[in-house]
Amino acid sequence: MASVQQRAQYSGDIASALLAYYGRNARDLPWRSPPGTPPPDPYQVWLSEVMLQQTTVAAVIGYFENFTRRWPDFASLAAAEDADVMAAWAGLGYYSRVRNLLKCARAVVSDHGGALPRTAAGLAKLPGIGPYTAAAIAAIAFNERAAVVDANVERVVARLFAIETPLPAAKVEIRAATDAITPARRPGDFAQAMMDLGASLCSVRNPQCLICPLQADCAAQKAGMAETLPRKAAKKAKPDRAGTAWWIERDDHVWLVRRPDRGMLGGMRGLPDDRWNARADGDSQPPFAADWKAVAGEVVHVFTHFRLTLRLAATAAPIDENSLPPGEWWPLKSLDSAGLPTLFSKAAKLAVRASRKV
């Protein structure tokens, strides 16, 4: 296998071939500027990169449009109400991202004069910005020659250099190889081109090597092993958990709570529940004594590391306000704007549907 030093002499060819490909095939995305043109607004680069963490382009586009319309810059986002921003993020997942998004916007305004730091090292000190996002913003918005390594780039680079070490152990080697082929000119276009390539031709399954612009440079293609790279450790099985949520209804309103900042769906609105979690079932204890009736049906929801079966129990009897957990009455007719994460959105639909039948 070629050393990183030996690889470096090929970097110009790889970058040139890739940038030429990008010039013809770049996807037109709302947070992008066309290939070879001045960089986009750093605020939009940052917002899109955070939204795109572990999230598909298709899922992000609508959220990006909504956020930039409501909060077009750091100042407006920093001044927004937490609950409004959290609700606008609902459904996108990984909710620590939106908590850190607000922290970051406020830090930019209060500690950085309203503008992002212009280097990857400076960016990486901000909440929610790790090694990938720092490098991506620095390269795309500020033209820094930073090595941008996401899952797409890991796959492309592992194949280019036939790196057979399994992930995550291979990360150090992959990052060095990425750095060696990253050009000083147009590093942002190069990074986005690598990610576009990984998202299209250099896919996990059935890579289209025969029409790949880097085919001539690809060691894995030469060895006939492209589809087998990168190697990864096997995944663990997801445990099954069960829990109960409590549907408390009065005068066409339902009682919603705000979840603790830490842990699952942290900081988001939700139905009161019996504290189910990844390690244990809920305790089935209702928040107060009442005539609880099981709602027909259940919600099955799959999280990253466990599968939850959520049952629903409802009460509409006269309710002692003092016995309710901290929360708020939410009008049933505007439940869509409550910003419920998908688990509770499913549960609410179940409850509403069941009550209509009765």
Place this chain on the structure above:
DNA sequence: CATACGTGGAA
């Protein structure tokens, strides 16, 4: 280094 942390689409 391992684990917690969402969601929906594709095969």
Place this chain on the structure above:
DNA sequence: TTTCCAAGTAT
């Protein structure tokens, strides 16, 4: 139906 996994970060 099941499995994989996507522009990762924080701890």
